Amino acid sequence: MTKDLLINFLFILLSLCLVQMVYLVKYVYRLEEIKGWVIGIFPIVSLILCMLLPVALEKSFIWDLRWIPFILGSLIGGFRLGFSQLLLVLIIRYLQGNDVGFYVTAITHIYIGLLAIFLSKYYLNMNIKQKLTLSFALTLFALSSSAIVSIHIFHVKIDSIFWTKYVVIHIIGMFISTLLWEVIQTNFQVLQKLVKAEKLQIVSHLAASISHEVRNPLTVSRGFIQMLSEGEATQARKEYATIALQELDRATEVINDYLTFAKPAFDIEENININEEVQHAVNVIIPLANMNGIQVKLSLVEHHHYLAKGDKKKFQQCLINIMKNGIESMENHGEINIHLDYKDTTLHINIQDEGAGMTQEQINRLGEPYFTTKEKGTGLGMMVSYSIIKGMNGHIHVTSEHGKGTCFSIILPVQAYKKKLISNTLSLT
Structure with a gap:
């Protein structure tokens, strides 16, 4: 007993x-x-x-x-x-x-x-x-x-x-x-x-990074404005003013990137033609792929152009960040496949690379500030990408096999569509 x-x-x-x-x-x-x-x-x-x-x-x-x-x-x-x-x-x-x-x-x-x-x-x-x-x-x-x-x-x-x-x-x-x-x-x-x-440490890193990133263009702008006050020639004054404005715009963009993470909602919301924006992002990324000997394959097998709500420029930024990471994960060879698919009122944008892959623990930490698998990365690009998709009421699902590659699936709710017959597979190099 x-x-x-x-x-x-x-x-x-x-x-x-x-x-x-x-x-x-x-x-x-x-x-x-x-x-x-x-x-x-x-x-x-x-x-x-x-x-x-x-x-x-x-x-x-x-x-x-x-x-x-x-x-x-x-x-x-x-x-x-x-x-x-x-x-x-x-x-x-x-x-x-x-x-x-x-x-x-x-x-x-x-x-x-x-x-x-x-x-x-x-x-x-x-x-x-x-x-x-x-x-x-x-x-x-x-x-x-x-x-x-x-x-x-x-x-x-x-x-x-x-x-x-x-x-x-x-x-x-x-x-x-x-x-x-x-x-x-x-x-x-x-x-x-x-x-x-950990979160407090991230906040301190963000504060230090923002102060560093914003200080540089502000310092440049201050220098050129000071030169303007010293009475240079008219043409030189125009050039100085142009450079100062460009640097101020760059400081604004840096602040907006960090605000995208803190506040995913967009100031400007419009209907985005997903097919067109994916095609545009692919066109932007092609030169980088060519430099690294990477072949980009884009597959658009849909009978409609689907629309989603969001900020067009920020959505392009998200796509380019993910595609760029995929290209950089491969060593001068391989393919990156981008495929669109429509399932149950949601649009799936699958970006598959043949890079080094990630462990499950690394996948779970994607989107955290200052977490990156790259030697010289900061993790801020992926952080902003996750926030952009979240602001569009979507989410990112990642699957990866170590040594064989990673697939980023961007899943977005479809708002409407434009009927247009397209059925093509493009191989871009």
Whole structure:
């Protein structure tokens, strides 16, 4: 019996390990969809395993370590998780049969569960010593209540030696489980602080980069304006003024690039003919491809010119950034294939290269400032590209195989289309 009780306790430890793994996966892969429901893994999985593989004293009664996850889950998760656990316990115990055992379970778990749910709002604000004391007290109260109800109401005979082992293992199990849960929560809080620290570091890098990029054209403009004030010839003054204006425009463009990341919405929104803009971006990128010995293949196999909402110039910038990265990922040979496809009211622009490829961890970090796989890259181009597509209510899906290439799929909602029969495949070199 002691061995079976210890196996029950291993089920509880297993579920705690699962929670820790999910938290680590959430941090490593930046999975924002994994949120508060993670805490439900520990009590729910533990309850199911403990009750399906219980320690049976005799045919008329069943014992297991369900009190540990039941009490901790109610204290940690509050009403929603506590009520879900109570319902789960009653359903499983009813299906296991035996009226006496079910009645004991129903009586004890209902009022212990309600008590734990009531105390949960205080439990979360306690320190570790107070939490251990409360969980210890609730465990003793629950075990005592079960014994009293079983012996005095339903006249169930309990072996005193086994009961002592049962209580001891319960107390030790509750102590260890409470400590492990606090360690897991503390580790997760540390990981969250690390994420915030990374974001603060990114902000500092952005501030330094903006000040550096904007200072250069402003310094040039100041110098030429100073020369204008010194009374040069008319033609020279015009040249100085032109250069000063160009540099000021460049400073404005730098600021706009950073604002694109911070605020994806566009000041000018228009209908963009996707086919035409892709063709234009390909024409722009052809000289760079020729310099690197790369063949560009464009495939437009559609019967309509599809339109999407956005800023035409920024969309071109996004396409050129992604195509340029694909070309630079290949070493003086290979192909880059651009293909348009229409699926379920969305337009897919697939840009496939034959470059070095990326790992899944690198893919998950694409779009972060100052993350790049290139030796001299800054990551700002890809950051801006992701923001532009997000501002068009689309998203970018990336698939890659290390050593074989990467495919960027830009997925955009289609606003309308112009009917125009085209069916061509262009090979551009």
